[in-house]
Amino acid sequence: xxxxxxxxxxxxxxxxxxxxxxxxxxxxxxxxxxxxxxxxxxxxxxxxxxxxxxxxxxxxxxxxxxxxxxxxxxxxxxxxxxxxxxxxxxxxxxxxxxxxxxxxxxxxxxxxxxxxxxxxxxxxxxxxxxxxxxxxxxxxxxxxxxxxxxxxxxxxxxxxxxxxxxxxxxxxxxxxxxxxxxxxxxxxxxxxxxxxxxxxxxxxxxxxxxxxxxxxxxxxxxxxxxxxxxxxxxxxxxxxxxxxxxxxxxxxxxxxxxxxxxxxxxxxxxxxxxxxxxxxxxxxxxxxxxxxxxxxxxxxxxxxxxxxxxxxxxxxxxxxxxxxxxxxxxxxxxxxxxxxxxxxxxxxxxxxxxxxxxxxxxxxxxxxxxxxxxxxxxxxxxxxxxxxxxxxxxxxxxxxxxxxxxxxxxxxxxxxxxxxxxxxxxxxxxxxxxxxxxxxx
Numbered sequence: 001x002x003x004x005x006x007x008x009x010x011x012x013x014x015x016x017x018x019x020x021x022x023x024x025x026x027x028x029x030x031x032x033x034x035x036x037x038x039x040x041x042x043x044x045x046x047x048x049x050x051x052x053x054x055x056x057x058x059x060x061x062x063x064x065x066x067x068x069x070x071x072x073x074x075x076x077x078x079x080x081x082x083x084x085x086x087x088x089x090x091x092x093x094x095x096x097x098x099x100x101x102x103x104x105x106x107x108x109x110x111x112x113x114x115x116x117x118x119x120x121x122x123x124x125x126x127x128x129x130x131x132x133x134x135x136x137x138x139x140x141x142x143x144x145x146x147x148x149x150x151x152x153x154x155x156x157x158x159x160x161x162x163x164x165x166x167x168x169x170x171x172x173x174x175x176x177x178x179x180x181x182x183x184x185x186x187x188x189x190x191x192x193x194x195x196x197x198x199x200x201x202x203x204x205x206x207x208x209x210x211x212x213x214x215x216x217x218x219x220x221x222x223x224x225x226x227x228x229x230x231x232x233x234x235x236x237x238x239x240x241x242x243x244x245x246x247x248x249x250x251x252x253x254x255x256x257x258x259x260x261x262x263x264x265x266x267x268x269x270x271x272x273x274x275x276x277x278x279x280x281x282x283x284x285x286x287x288x289x290x291x292x293x294x295x296x297x298x299x300x301x302x303x304x305x306x307x308x309x310x311x312x313x314x315x316x317x318x319x320x321x322x323x324x325x326x327x328x329x330x331x332x333x334x335x336x337x338x339x340x341x342x343x344x345x346x347x348x349x350x351x352x353x354x355x356x357x358x359x360x361x362x363x364x365x366x367x368x369x370x371x372x373x374x375x376x377x378x379x380x381x382x383x384x385x386x387x388x389x390x391x392x393x394x395x396x397x398x399x400x401x402x403x404x405x406x407x408x409x410x411x412x413x414x415x416x417x418x419x420x421x422x423x424x425x426x427x428x429x430x431x432x433x434x435x436x437x438x439x440x441x
Contacts, residue, residue: 150199
């Protein structure tokens, strides 16, 4: 047994024994919000080419109703439009790796209370493993440690040995590249879908194939299990998540908020701006490229700045093809400077600081406006006003058939989840499969 595996023992023991009653009521309430928000993210991604393409492929092979492939499709859809919640201490998205595999296996879940219990525990295990490690340079977090969350959820539902499942799941994560997102390669979305698939298989195979928990060889550049059980059972990761109302990478949200603050103070519009300089943390500073398709627009700070200056950054349609940039807009994009501030990088993960300078000319006078954001809105310790999330859900669910989901997350039930998955796969098959998922430049 490796030292890393020994460090896991208390976490595995705890996860194996947690009952629904052991989860505090406020934690259960937050989990309901997260699940509801993930349903919105999944529904939002249903017509994306890669999601529809996978569904049509599975249907053509008569596999669409197999939970293994449903989980893969749901996982891909959950992250396709960058609307899914996340957790800054993990630098990733635990929920998007847990909820899809559970939705695909609803027939194995006896009650919503059991769904909630398993979701909270699987989220917790994967989040704790993630926050003890540092991601590999240039790796994307989807499809790596999140696979453990998918596998834990399946193991709890199937009463499989949790330790063996974690060992195998952590040994079968995939190689990922952050450049896939920057270049608009939609395999980045498939990473999360594959986590659902691999996590499910790891559960089924863990009694015949022996895995190893060697996190610095498979998932992270460095990892230490010393803090793995701090606050275990009293401090829950689902209570420290963030939500999104911008359909783009979390790394751009602070910049967008800073520009929105400046627009509230000054009568600024895009036509007044000569240059924008952004100081931010690594890896947000990597997002300096110009967009050419849907996915790359979500990972472009210059493009997010443009939409913020136009007052359109919180409209999901802004980060979607066709981008249709004018010559004037393209010229402004080329006058945006993004650079790393190492002092900001050192503050991660508790602080995600961004400083924005807007150089502008108004009434013949040139001036500079500056604003800083330490944490963008939506974090557990800097939450949105409640109506902002409800407006997001109303917008995303505008084409959801009536009576599928309740209006409030507190009214979620197992039956409503079943209705949702049925509606999702019916809707996704209406989208013709095509080659639109291929990058267009």
